[in-house]
Amino acid sequence: MNMGYRVLVVDDSKLARMAVAKALTTLHPDWTRVEAANADEALVLASKDAFDLAILDFNMPGRDGLHLAAELLKLKPALPLAVISANHQVEVVTRAREVGATFLQKPLTDKAMGEFLAAAADRLASP
Secondary structure (H helix, E strand, C coil), rough: CCCCEEEEEEEECHHHHHHHHHHHHHHHCEEEEEEECCCCHHHHHHHHCCCEEEEEEEECCCCCCHHHHHHEEEEEHCCEEEEEECCHHHHHHHHHHHCCEEEEEEEHHHHHHHHHHHHHHHHCCCC
């Protein structure tokens, strides 16, 4: 049994980060989270703080979640990550898959979040 994973949550909206935090706490109270408000903050955290998976907002000022996903995967190729957005155009969903991210639609449901976290935990548990 794992001691709980560390989750990086990146969203420029504090409200959105709180919604993700609430779902995380409900689903995995033993997991901890690290929060960033944008891609630059996230990359600073990534360089000094270890985390096991990431949940990124797509629409952010500066670099969007897909650019950030690509940069994080360069640093940590096996990192399970999700990109969340209210904009579920085919292009965004396709680009998320192309960079190796799971696409989750906003508003985020506990079911969608739970499925992503379960898949991420499976990936992390298998070497």
